[in-house]
Amino acid sequence: MGVTRLEIDLKALQHNYTYLRSKLSKNVKMMGVVKAFGYGSDACEVALLLEELGIDYFAVAYAYEGKALRKAGVKSRILVLHPQPDNFHMIIKHCLEPSLYSPRVFKGFSAFAKAQHQQNYPVHLKFNTGLNRLGFWENDTQWILEQLKETHAIKVTSIFSHLAASEDLKEQEFTKNQIARFTKIASTLLNSLDYTPFLHQSNTSAIINYPEAQFDMVRTGIGLYGYGNTPEEDAKLQPVSSLKSVISQIHTIEPGETVGYNRAYKASDYQKTATIPIGHADGISRAYGNGVGYVTIHGKKAPIIGNVCMDMLMVNVTDINCKEGDEVVIFDKHVSAVDVSATIHSISYELLTAVSQRVKRVILR
Known part of the structure; x- marks a missing residue:
C-alpha cells in the first residue's frame, strides 16, 4: 500500500x-x-x-x-x-x-x-x-x-x-x-x-x-x-493490529561512515542500510535504537542502527535481499508485539498504545 x-x-x-x-x-x-x-x-x-x-x-x-x-x-x-x-x-x-x-x-x-x-x-x-x-x-x-x-x-x-x-x-x-x-x-x-x-x-x-x-x-x-499474557493463550488469540511501513531509500556505506543523529552508529565494513518512514513521533521509542530493536523485512530481522529519529529510522539490511518500496513489518500476526516490546524490557500494551494517531489506520473487514 x-x-x-x-x-x-x-x-x-x-x-x-x-x-x-x-x-x-x-x-x-x-x-x-x-x-x-x-x-x-x-x-x-x-x-x-x-x-x-x-x-x-x-x-x-x-x-x-x-x-x-x-x-x-x-x-x-x-x-x-x-x-x-x-x-x-x-x-x-x-x-x-x-x-x-x-x-x-x-x-x-x-x-x-x-x-x-x-x-x-x-x-x-x-x-x-x-x-x-x-x-x-x-x-x-x-x-x-x-x-x-x-x-x-x-x-x-x-x-x-x-x-x-x-x-x-x-x-x-x-x-x-x-x-x-x-x-x-x-x-x-x-x-x-x-x-x-x-x-x-x-x-x-x-x-x-x-x-x-x-x-x-x-x-x-x-x-x-489478541494477547493473553502467556505464550499458550497468545497462540489461541489473533493480534488485531499490524504496524507496517516501507523502505524509502537504501544506502551503501563504507567502513568508518556513521549513520543518524550524533553519529551514533559507525560501520565496521561495507554495509547496506535502509531508511524507513516511521519514528518516535509514530510510537517507535528511541529506546529501540542502536541495535536494541528490529524490524522484519521478508521474514528476516533487520536491526535498528543509530538513534531513532522523529519521522524515520534506519536499519541494517546488508544480509537481506530487498529494494526500495519493499514492505517492512514492525509487528503483526507473525512478529509479536510481545517479542518486539521485550527488547526494551517493556510490554505489548505500551507498544500497541504508543502508535501515533498520525499513522494511517486501515480497517480490514
Missing part, C-alpha cells in the same frame, strides 16, 4: 471475542475495554463490531473517549473508569456512567447530578483491594451507604475492583486475597442495599486463570486485541 499504516483486522477481533466468551459461565456479562483508542487501534470501529457481536458493556478511561464512541453511533452502556470533575457535564450529556472511586468524586458527582435534576443516575463504585491506584477502602463502606441514603440523584449499577497480578501465577496467594477482600466488601454493601448492583473484578488474565472470580461480569481489554 506504500505508506506507514496500522492494519486493524476485525475478523481477528471477532475471533478473540468468541474465544473469550467461551471461557465465561452462563449469564456472565462481558465488558469490552476500548480506552486509549482501542489499545492503539480504532476504538470506534472496535466498539461498533463488538456491539454487533453482543458485548454487554464498554469501558473507557476518560469521558471524552466515551463521547467519541457516542458520536460514532455506539449505543451500549459505557463505564468511565477515571472520571474527572471537570467532565461531569460531558458524562451526563452523553449518557456515560462514572466510576466513583473517592469521597471527593462521590460527593462531587452526586451534587452535580442533583443540580442537573437527575434521578437514579447510574454510577459504579470502585474499591481498592491491593492495586493501590484508585478506589475506596473497605472502611469507606458505611460512609458510602450513608451518602446513598441521602440522595436519589444517583444509583449504584455495579461494584468493582481491579486485580494487580492475575497474569502472574507466582502471585496466586495475593490475587486470591484480593478476590476474598472484594467478596467481603461487596457482601457488606449488598446486604445493606434494597437493590442488587452487579459485581466485576476480573481482567483478561483473570478470565483465564481465575474462573471462580467471574462474578456477574468480566472486563477484557488486551485479550480482545
